Amino acid sequence: xxxxxxxxxxxxxxxxxxxxxxxxxxxxxxxxxxxxxxxxxxxxxxxxxxxxxxxxxxxxxxxxxxxxxxxxxxxxxxxxxxxxxxxxxxxxxxxxxxxxxxxxxxxxxxxxxxxxxxxxxxxxxxxxxxxxxxxxxxxxxxxxxxxxxxxxxxxxxxxxxxxxxxxxxxxxxxxxxxxxxxxxxxxxxxxxxxxxxxxxxxxxxxxxxxxxxxxxxxxxxxxxxxxxxxxxxxxxxxxxxxxxxxxxxxxxxxxxxxxxxxxxxxxxxxxxxxxxxxxxxxxxxxxxxxxxxxxxxxxxxxxxxxxxxxxxxxxxxxxxxxxxxxxxxxxxxxxxxxxxxxxxxxxxxxxxxxxxxxxxxxxxxxxxxxxxxxxxxxxxxxxxxxxxxxxxxxxxxxxxxxxxxxxxxxxxxxxxxxxxxxxxxxxxxxxxxxxxxxxxxxxxxxxxxxxxxxxxxxxxxxxxxxxxxxxxxxxxxxxxxxxxxxxxxxxxxxxxxxxxxxxxxxxxxxxxxxxxxxxxxxxxxxxxxxxxxxxxxxxxxxxxxxxxxxxxxxxxxxxxxxxxxxxxxxxxxxxxxxxxxxxxxxxxxxxxxxxxxxxxxxxxxxxxxxxxxxxxxxxxxxxxxxxxxxxxxxxxxxxxxxxxxxxxxxxxxxxxxxxxxxxxxxxxxxxxxxxxxxxxxxxxxxxxxxxxxxxxx
Amino acid sequence: xxxxxxxxxxxxxxxxxxxxxxxxxxxxxxxxxxxxxxxxxxxxxxxxxxxxxxxxxxxxxxxxxxxxxxxxxxxxxxxxxxxxxxxxxxxxxxxxxxxxxxxxxxxxxxxxxxxxxxxxxxxxxxxxxxxxxxxxxxxxxxxxxxxxxxxxxxxxxxxxxxxxxxxxxxxxxxxxxxxxxxxxxxxxxxxxxxxxxxxxxxxxxxxxxxxxxxxxxxxxxxxxxxxxxxxxxxxxxxxxxxxxxxxxxxxxxxxxxxxxxxxxxxxxxxxxxxxxxxxxxx
Numbered sequence: 001x002x003x004x005x006x007x008x009x010x011x012x013x014x015x016x017x018x019x020x021x022x023x024x025x026x027x028x029x030x031x032x033x034x035x036x037x038x039x040x041x042x043x044x045x046x047x048x049x050x051x052x053x054x055x056x057x058x059x060x061x062x063x064x065x066x067x068x069x070x071x072x073x074x075x076x077x078x079x080x081x082x083x084x085x086x087x088x089x090x091x092x093x094x095x096x097x098x099x100x101x102x103x104x105x106x107x108x109x110x111x112x113x114x115x116x117x118x119x120x121x122x123x124x125x126x127x128x129x130x131x132x133x134x135x136x137x138x139x140x141x142x143x144x145x146x147x148x149x150x151x152x153x154x155x156x157x158x159x160x161x162x163x164x165x166x167x168x169x170x171x172x173x174x175x176x177x178x179x180x181x182x183x184x185x186x187x188x189x190x191x192x193x194x195x196x197x198x199x200x201x202x203x204x205x206x207x208x209x210x211x212x213x214x215x216x217x218x219x220x221x222x223x224x225x226x227x228x229x230x231x232x233x234x235x236x237x238x239x240x241x242x243x244x245x246x247x248x249x250x251x252x253x254x255x256x257x258x259x260x261x262x263x264x265x266x267x268x269x270x271x272x273x274x275x276x277x278x279x280x281x282x283x284x285x286x287x288x289x290x291x292x293x294x295x296x297x298x299x300x301x302x303x304x305x306x307x308x309x310x311x312x313x314x315x316x317x318x319x320x321x322x323x324x325x326x327x328x329x330x331x332x333x334x335x336x337x338x339x340x341x342x343x344x345x346x347x348x349x350x351x352x353x354x355x356x357x358x359x360x361x362x363x364x365x366x367x368x369x370x371x372x373x374x375x376x377x378x379x380x381x382x383x384x385x386x387x388x389x390x391x392x393x394x395x396x397x398x399x400x401x402x403x404x405x406x407x408x409x410x411x412x413x414x415x416x417x418x419x420x421x422x423x424x425x426x427x428x429x430x431x432x433x434x435x436x437x438x439x440x441x442x443x444x445x446x447x448x449x450x451x452x453x454x455x456x457x458x459x460x461x462x463x464x465x466x467x468x469x470x471x472x473x474x475x476x477x478x479x480x481x482x483x484x485x486x487x488x489x490x491x492x493x494x495x496x497x498x499x500x501x502x503x504x505x506x507x508x509x510x511x512x513x514x515x516x517x518x519x520x521x522x523x524x525x526x527x528x529x530x531x532x533x534x535x536x537x538x539x540x541x542x543x544x545x546x547x548x549x550x551x552x553x554x555x556x557x558x559x560x561x562x563x564x565x566x567x568x569x570x571x572x573x574x575x576x577x578x579x580x581x582x583x584x585x586x587x588x589x590x591x592x593x594x595x596x597x598x599x600x601x602x603x604x605x606x607x608x609x610x611x612x613x614x615x616x617x618x619x620x621x622x623x624x625x626x627x628x629x630x631x632x633x634x635x636x637x638x639x640x641x642x643x644x645x646x647x648x649x650x651x652x653x654x655x656x657x658x659x660x661x662x663x664x665x666x667x668x669x670x671x672x673x674x675x676x677x678x679x680x681x682x683x684x685x686x687x688x689x690x691x692x693x694x695x696x697x
Numbered sequence: 698x699x700x701x702x703x704x705x706x707x708x709x710x711x712x713x714x715x716x717x718x719x720x721x722x723x724x725x726x727x728x729x730x731x732x733x734x735x736x737x738x739x740x741x742x743x744x745x746x747x748x749x750x751x752x753x754x755x756x757x758x759x760x761x762x763x764x765x766x767x768x769x770x771x772x773x774x775x776x777x778x779x780x781x782x783x784x785x786x787x788x789x790x791x792x793x794x795x796x797x798x799x800x801x802x803x804x805x806x807x808x809x810x811x812x813x814x815x816x817x818x819x820x821x822x823x824x825x826x827x828x829x830x831x832x833x834x835x836x837x838x839x840x841x842x843x844x845x846x847x848x849x850x851x852x853x854x855x856x857x858x859x860x861x862x863x864x865x866x867x868x869x870x871x872x873x874x875x876x877x878x879x880x881x882x883x884x885x886x887x888x889x890x891x892x893x894x895x896x897x898x899x900x901x902x903x904x905x906x907x908x909x910x911x912x913x914x915x916x917x918x919x920x921x922x923x924x925x926x927x928x929x930x931x932x933x934x935x936x937x938x939x940x941x942x943x944x945x946x947x948x949x950x951x952x953x954x955x956x957x958x959x960x961x962x963x964x965x966x967x968x969x970x971x972x973x974x975x976x977x978x979x
Contacts, residue, residue: 010786011824013809048807142811144822146838147780148849155822156838158783186790187800249806280830297830299804309804312829315869319766326764 001059001165003127004198006182007051007135007173008159014248016140016154020044020051023138028053031130036062037123045213047251049186052212054198061120068094069113073103076112087112124164131162132173149175159183166197184208185251188302209302210251218247224255225296229285232257234292237284239277246281250300257285258314262293264321267328268411274401275320280313327397336412340391349474352459352510355390358452361506362386365451366444368502372494375443381421382444388413389426389448406430432482435533439486446486451503453479458503461525462511462518480529487555488533493627496552497523523552530555534562542684543569549679557627561678564629573637580640581680584671587652588664596665600658605642605649610666612642617673624676633677639670699875700772700862700882703796704750707774707856710792711748716776719749724931725938728753729775729855731817733927738777739842739851740973745779750858754938756945759894762887765870769893770886774856780849781838789836789854793828796865804829812837816937816958818844818966821853833861843969844962897945906946910939910957917964924975926968933968936961 012020021044032039038058045052070076070090078084083091083098091098096114104113140154151157151174162169162178171178181194182201188209195201202212211217221243225236246253264272269291276282282295295317299309344356352358363386370379392398392409401408410427414420421444428445429452432438440446460474467476486492500522504515511518527548534544539562547562568574601607616635623632652667654660674680698706708718722732729735729751738745751773759769778785786807794800806827812835813820821837835855839847859882862874872883917932940957943949949957 011807011809142822144838144840144850145848146850146852147783156781156783186786187803187805190787249808254804299829300806301804304802304804306802308802309829311867312803312831312864316830318869322765323767326760 001057001123002163002197003053003055003057003123004161004163004195004201005053005131005171006159006161006201007157008161008182009049009051009153009157010155011048012051012154014048014245017046017048017051017248018244019140020138020154021046024051024053024134027134027137028055028130031134032057032126035126035130036064036120037126038062047210047212047214047217048249049251050182050210050212057123060122061126063120064118066116066118067104067113068116069104069106069111070094070101071112073110073112076101077103083112124169127162127164128169128171131171131178135173151175161195161201163195163197185210185300187300188252211253214247217250217253218243221246221253221255221298224253225283228255228257228296232285232287232292232294234285234287234294236296237273237286239283242277242281242283246298249281250298252300252302254299254301254304254309256297256299256304256310256313257294258282258297258310258317259294260314260317260321264325265291265293267321267324270404270407270411271324271328271397271401272321274404275324276317278401278403279320280317282313282317323400324397327395327400331395331397331408332412332415336388336391336409336416336418339394340388342394343390346390346393349459349463351463351512352507355393358455359387359390361455361503362389362448362451364506365455365499365502366447369447369451369494369499372498373447373492375447378421378443378447381419381425382447384418384422385413385425385429385444385448386451388418388422389429389452392426432485434478435481435485435536439482439489443490446490446492450483450486450492450499453483454499454503455506457483457525458500458518458522459507459511461521462504462507462513464513467525476525477529480526481533484526484530484533484555488559491556493554493556496526496555526555527552530558534559539566540569542682545682546678546680549682550676554627557629560627561629564633565678565683567630568633568637571637573640575685576644577637577640578680578683578685580643581674583647584643584667584674585681588667588671591664591668594661594665594668596662596669600662602659603650605646606663606666609639609642609646609670612639613666613670613673617669620673629677636674636677643670698797698862698865699877700858701877703858703862703865704774706796707792708748710795711746711776714746714778714788716746716748716778719747721750721752724934725754726751726934727755727816727937727941728814729773730814730819730853731934731937732775733930735775735777735853736817736842736930736969737927737972739779739839739847740845740969742849743779744849745777745851748774748776751775754941756893756897756941759890759897759945761894762872762890765872768859768871768886768890769897770889772858774858776854776856777851778854779851781852785852785854786836789826789834796861798828798865807836810835816940816961816965817842817933818962818969823852828864831860831864833857833864843972844966845969845973897942899946901942901946903943903946903948906939906943906948910936910943913939914960914964917968921964921967921971924971926972926975930965930968933961933965936964 025042025044028042029039040056042055071086076084076087083101087101088098090112091101100114101112102114103110143152143154145152146156157174157176159182160171160173160176160178161180161182162171163180168180169178181192183190183192184205185208193204193208195204205212211220229235272291273284276284276295280297282297285292285294285296297313301309304310343359344354346355348355348358363383366382366386367379370376370382389409392405392412395408397408398405406429407427410423413426414423421442424442425444425448428440428442429448431440431449440449456474457476457479460476500519504518531544531548535541543562543565546565547558552558598610601610616639620632620635650663652663654663712718719734726732732751734747734749752770753773754770756769758767760767782788807824808827810825811822819842821839823837825832826834826836833856837853839851839853841847859871859874863871866874868874872887874882876882876885913932913935917929917936920929920932
């Protein structure tokens with residue numbers, strides 16, 4: 001039977017609606033399942049002003065049978081086999097015939113009891129009780145109170161509609177009593193609407209200016225966008241996030257095409273799109289990848305017959321663009337270098353100093369990093385960019401449009417005639433903004449981006465500020481992801497711990513924790529983030545763990561290691577080899593370091609192990625050094641049969657100390673080489689219980 | 698319709714809603730929220746309805762009279778209704794209709810915007826109201842003021858008069874607005890914008906402003922201790938304005954900025970605490 005619920009609210013933020021719909025669907029499914037009510041279908045939908053749940057549910061709970069126990073058998077049944085007074089009393093108190101009593105066996109012994117059949121509760125009764133609980137459980141990032149109500153919600157509540165099988169269901173929530181009516185669009189048709197079921201609800205709302213299903217509003221927007229652009233031969237710059245937000249901003253979408261004076265096209269595209277996208281929520285219109293002097297806005301209306309909506313939006317955009325042009329012209333009057341000189345007045349973080357301090361640290365770091373990467377020709381650009389990178393924080397444009405930080409600096413640097421490498425590095429140094437966003441495209445940009453993010457991470461961790469599940473106020477996760485992503489994509493090879501050392505040294509004595517402690521915290525933090533990224537790419541968690549085992553000496557090596565393990569995991573040699581490596585680890589556990597000398601070998605198998613190992617090590621070492629773990633691993637597989645023979649025939653723990661030490665020493669040498677490729681003890685093979693580390697996210 | 702007609706229209710409308718029409722407060726403030734008719738009156742439990750015009754001074758927004766949209770002083774029409782009526786959104790929509798706006802021809806939106814003023818320890822939840830993309834009103838359910846959780850919850854409706862008037866007159870330049878039938882916004886305000894922009898950005902004496910800030914700060918603390926809360930609050934408003942001027946002069950570093958705002962907030966929250974303590978006793 002059909003269930004329909006609508007909570008009428010004041011305009012909810014788009015992000016709150018999406019979250020509420022997810023919560024509603026999940027909670028209803030949960031409650032109905034717990035109550036044993038069959039769910040044929042259930043969905044949540046809504047608009048800025050209404051959260052709606054509808055579904056096809058069973059008429060009532062499934063019937064249930066429970067055993068009710070009375071007195072122990074010994075008390076309830078007399079020696080003659082007849083029921084005693086106690087048994088009769090029990091039957092009476094339960095309102096059942098004596099004939100219904102039977103002996104039931106429980107863990108405590110035999111008792112008298114009976115099977116109580118309870119008819120399932122009708123679904124409406126369950127819903128009347130569950131609905132207020134579910135609505136009351138909805139959580140939002142920011143909640144509010146209103147009037148004299150004690151309730152808290154995302155925005156004030158106005159009405160409750162609840163129908164079961166087409167008839168109003170008595171439900172109350174937050175002082176609202178449910179009825180069978182709702183209201184139409186705030187402006188288009190604000191009157192009361194009686195409804196008899198979901199189909200009727202949907203149709204009547206549509207007739208009264210409300211498209212209640214989000215996917216229908218989205219489709220309407222897309223269809224109208226296409227229709228508006230048909231005559232222009234242009235397309236819209238795809239922006240799924242904006243489309244999603246606008247879908248939840250309106251009850252009745254109307255796409256409006258507007259224009260602005262061509263002269264504004266001389267502004268940088270970044271500025272144009274920020275003014276349109278961020279402030280006015282307009283889509284950009286492009287032809288052949290070029291911005292046109294048009295925009296598409298989404299209004300909450302049926303039509304714009306008199307053109308007021310279009311001209312109004314055009315006027316607002318023009319004012320914004322005029323402001324932007326003013327900033328663009330004004331900002332360029334002061335050279336970036338002159339602005340950079342003022343960075344000493346801008347605090348980066350109270351204890352970590354000003355942006356001038358940061359700029360000085362970044363210069364050192366990028367210079368060092370260019371040296372390590374043997375990118376001498378990048379060094380000048382990167383160092384110059386490090387000095388200018390933060391200067392745009394002092395421009396009016398960035399003050400007005402903070403999301404343009406970095407990019408504005410790059411644009412101003414280019415306009416001022418700095419070398420392209422410098423301008424691009426400044427422009428790109430905040431990239432990547434996220435794991436799915438682009439990394440810097442230039443070498444200097446990549447180096448500066450890494451330096452900036454590592455500097456912030458080391459500084460914040462160095463003050464003892466910890467990143468937890470819910471708290472990452474300085475965006476350190478994003479920073480670490482950015483560093484790792486850039487390193488992996490550009491295949492940069494350098495010693496990460498040494499770079500951390502440099503970053504720490506650049507802070508002098510500003511940090512509150514000791515350097516070793518911060519270094520460890522930084523390496524651990526990056527290892528955790530790298531693990532998250534590699535697992536997100538689909539690598540098996542145990543292989544990621546094995547690849548992280550040798551440490552973060554080089555970030556890129558971790559990737560190469562896991563890639564090698566991943567490609568070899570299907571090889572028939574893989575599992576026997578892993579088991580052998582684990583055997584080596586096990587026998588060596590807690591053994592002090594030992595040395596071996598070939599002349600002490602006694603058995604043929606230990607000599608063979610030694611000679612095979614010597615050859616393999618000779619060949620594999622240079623491969624390991626250059627990060628060719630796949631080939632190194634393939635060679636090392638050949639150790640497995642030799643080791644096998646060794647374990648079969650040689651008693652490692654020989655009673656004679658010298659012999660024992662010599663054998664342990666040889667195995668330790670093997671183990672040291674293996675450890676350079678991966679920590680095989682973390683690899684899970686068939687038949688072993690997976691030991692997924694807790695909190696490996 | 699002139700600015701003057703707009704003000705008269707709003708006065709008439711909100712008086713019709715039972716609002717007392719207050720007169721403009723006679724100190725420089727950054728927003729209508731900061732005047733005593735809002736700040737003190739939202740703190741206690743008694744119902745309160747008020748409407749008034751308040752000039753709002755934002756020195757950094759000055760553009761020497763050269764920008765058609767930005768001015769260092771603009772006018773707000775401020776409404777407080779406490780407790781917030783259940784139908785307040787409808788009432789607000791009717792206020793727009795009463796100004797002759799035919800909403801069926803336009804796009805009216807309540808767009809998420811949560812307001813806060815760290816200086817007076819206040820925040821609220823609500824929207825910016827957009828009419829064809831133009832922000833004409835800030836609509837806020839006050840949750841906290843002077844660091845105190847408000848109960849009942851007041852709603853604050855702040856119309857930007859120039860914005861709304863530009864919409865009504867369909868004009869692109871603020872200075873082209875009609876204040877009355879024969880006085881333009883330019884006549885009234887252009888010279889003021891030019892001179893005050895020069896004062897705010899270049900001529901104001903930083904030393905004098907700093908001393909004035911410190912003197913008002915000290916006075917606020919002294920008066921609060923004596924229980925003279927309204928005069929003490931005036932001193933906080935003077936601090937706030939002097940801070941804004943120093944900011945426009947570029948004389949405040951980021952750390953100093955945080956510190957100065959915090960010092961005003963400490964004074965204001967103490968005043969609010971004492972004020973509510975006394976009102977609760979009454």
